[in-house]
Amino acid sequence: xxxxxxxxxxxxxxxxxxxxxxxxxxxxxxxxxxxxxxxxxxxxxxxxxxxxxxxxxxxxxxxxxxxxxxxxxxxxxxxxxxxxxxxxxxxxxxxxxxxxxxxxxxxxxxxxxxxxxxxxxxxxxxxxxxxxxxxxxxxxxxxxxxxxxxxxxxxxxxxxxxxxxxxxxxxxxxxxxxxxxxxxxxxxxxxxxxxxxxxxxxxxxxxxxxxxxxxxxxxxxxxxxxxxxxxxxxxxxxxxxxxxxxxxxxxxxxxxxxxxxxxxxxxxxxxxxxxxxxxxxxxxxxxxxxxxxxxxxxxxxxxxxxxxxxxxxxxxxxxxxxxxxxxxxxxxxxxxxxxxxxxxxxxxxxxxxxxxxxxxxx
Numbered sequence: 001x002x003x004x005x006x007x008x009x010x011x012x013x014x015x016x017x018x019x020x021x022x023x024x025x026x027x028x029x030x031x032x033x034x035x036x037x038x039x040x041x042x043x044x045x046x047x048x049x050x051x052x053x054x055x056x057x058x059x060x061x062x063x064x065x066x067x068x069x070x071x072x073x074x075x076x077x078x079x080x081x082x083x084x085x086x087x088x089x090x091x092x093x094x095x096x097x098x099x100x101x102x103x104x105x106x107x108x109x110x111x112x113x114x115x116x117x118x119x120x121x122x123x124x125x126x127x128x129x130x131x132x133x134x135x136x137x138x139x140x141x142x143x144x145x146x147x148x149x150x151x152x153x154x155x156x157x158x159x160x161x162x163x164x165x166x167x168x169x170x171x172x173x174x175x176x177x178x179x180x181x182x183x184x185x186x187x188x189x190x191x192x193x194x195x196x197x198x199x200x201x202x203x204x205x206x207x208x209x210x211x212x213x214x215x216x217x218x219x220x221x222x223x224x225x226x227x228x229x230x231x232x233x234x235x236x237x238x239x240x241x242x243x244x245x246x247x248x249x250x251x252x253x254x255x256x257x258x259x260x261x262x263x264x265x266x267x268x269x270x271x272x273x274x275x276x277x278x279x280x281x282x283x284x285x286x287x288x289x290x291x292x293x294x295x296x297x298x299x300x301x302x303x304x305x306x307x308x309x310x311x312x313x314x315x316x317x318x319x320x321x322x323x324x325x326x327x328x329x330x331x332x333x334x335x336x337x338x339x340x341x342x343x344x345x346x347x348x349x350x351x352x353x354x355x356x357x358x359x360x361x362x
Contacts (some may be wrong), residue, residue, distance in 0.1 A: 006039040007350075007357045010071050012064060012094050013081030015047030019219075019245065021270050022110050024080045025165055029349065032342045037350040041075070043067050044082045045090045061090050068094050072101040076357035077137075079163045083111030088129075104356040107133055108140035108163070112265045112288060113192075115149060128152070133158050137356050140349075142268040143289025161352050164280055164289070165268045166342040167277040172333075173254045175279075176326065181319045184256040186249070186271050188220035189240075194285070194305065195225055199232065199313035201262075206237050209319045214238045217252055221246030257325055258318050265303040266290055276336040281328035283314045293340070299332035 013022045026042065034040070042342065045064040046057055068078070078098035080091045088111075098105045111117065118129050133139050134156040140163045141147045147160045183202065189195045206212045214237065216225060222242060229238045244252060259275035260283040268289035275282050276293065282300035284290050296302040301317070303310035318325050 006037070007354050008039045008041070008074055008076045009079055009353055010041045010043060010075045010077070010098075011079040011081070011131065011277075012045050012091065012261045013066065014087075015044035016042065019243065021165070022083070024270050026081070027343060028166055028168055029346050031168065032346045034346045035352060037346070038353060041071055043071075045094075046086070057086075059232070063252075065093055065097070067156055068097060072097065072103060072279075075101075075103055077104045077106060079106045079108060079353070081108050081110060082132075083109075084114045084117035085111075086170045087111065088114075088117065092128070092132070095136075099135065104137040104353075104359075105135075106140055106353070106356070107136040109136050109146065109150070110142065110150075110267055112263075112267050114267075114268075116265070118153060130154050137359075138352060140352075143292050145289060146289075161348070163349060164292075164340050164345060165273055166340045166345050167270060167271050167273040167336065168342070170250070170253070170277050172279040175257055176322065178257065180211050180213050181209070181257045181325075182215060182255050183258045183260055183315060183319070184215040184217070185260055185262075186215075186252070186274075187218045187261075187269075189216060189218045189225045190221045192264050193220075194264060194311075195221070196228065197262050197306060197308050197311060198260060199234070199238070200308045201315060202238070202291050203232055203234060204309075204312040205315045205319060206234070208316060212315075212319050215243065215252060215256065216240045217244045217249070219243045222280060239269070240331055254278075256280055258283065258315065259300075260284065260311070260315065261290075262303065262305065263287060263290075265350065268293065273336060273340055276332040276340075279329040279333045281318055281325050282332060283311065283318070293335070294332075295335070299328055299335055 014020045016023050016027055025120055043064050045061055082088055082091050134154050137159055138159045140161050147162055151157045185198055202214045202275055226240050229235055260281045263285055266288035272282055272293050282294045284294050285305045286302045294300045301314040303314055
């Protein structure tokens with residue numbers, strides 16, 4: 001008896017060579033066998049992460065539309081990775097093309113500021129958002145909180161599958177007995193991520209605990225952050241190496257003792273899950289799906305966005321107590337394996353796509 005054929009998935013999102021969260025999610029899936037489970041056709045709608053390059057972006061977007069149109073006759077499911085602003089507008093034509101060809105559609109929301117994108121839009125934008133999600137075959141959301149928000153703005157409530165982000169498995173060092181305690185925030189530097197709040201809080205911490213250190217690898221407002229650090233006289237205790245990846249990033253995770261992300265808006269940040277995979281306690285904020293990963297007082301601490309004193313207090317508590325750091329890090333790693341296991345998530349994604357492909361047309 002012949003084996004049933006694999007589900008043919010056309011997936012559209014940012015190029016896999018970018019350093020975005022969407023690209024990281026898809027690459028994690030692929031590294032854990034997703035591309036062997038389905039017949040995947042990944043179509044990049046944009047490979048440029050920086051502002052500008054308008055004509056290049058238009059060209060890549062149009063090329064993606066042509067590739068999708070040619071692929072649709074041999075496609076079962078069109079999976080769209082969607083965020084706010086340009087990402088949302090770029091996915092409109094692929095979404096309606098897929099429906100025109102009677103293909104199943106999955107709208108996978110990633111954007112940390114998508115609620116604001118919706119709230120600040122006029123009637124047309126809000127209606128397009130409702131239409132896209134309500135007429136999709138299924139929506140993928142990063143957390144229960146994001147699912148509840150989607151249901152609150154859609155008159156016709158779509159089927160929603162909660163698909164958590166995840167992180168790759170890693171071997172972790174023994175962090176006991178270190179002479180310095182290193183705090184890190186990895187990713188985009190700027191106000192939304194709470195970078196400036198963190199620097200202000202760390203200044204209070206290092207005054208009390210001189211063995212504390214702070215690492216801020218990433219992109220974004222690097223020059224502004226370096227200027228602030230120099231102005232505060234903290235250049236000897238705060239390291240700003242710029243963007244790092246691969247082995248260099250793994251080395252920074254190994255050096256880290258405490259991870260913090262005092263962000264103002266998030267979906268479910270991959271860096272928090274990577275920190276949990278690294279066996280680190282996390283200090284973050286109760287926004288987006290973060291409370292489903294960071295359990296206050298168990299795997300780390302949650303402080304309100306902008307609460308510099310609360311952030312400094314939580315950081316100081318962990319800097320001062322090695323046993324607490326190690327215990328919370330171990331609990332976070334256990335939670336990651338229970339709730340955010342990459343094999344389970346890959347199976348969840350592929351199973352949904354297979355079910356939709358075999359179901360009635362919509």
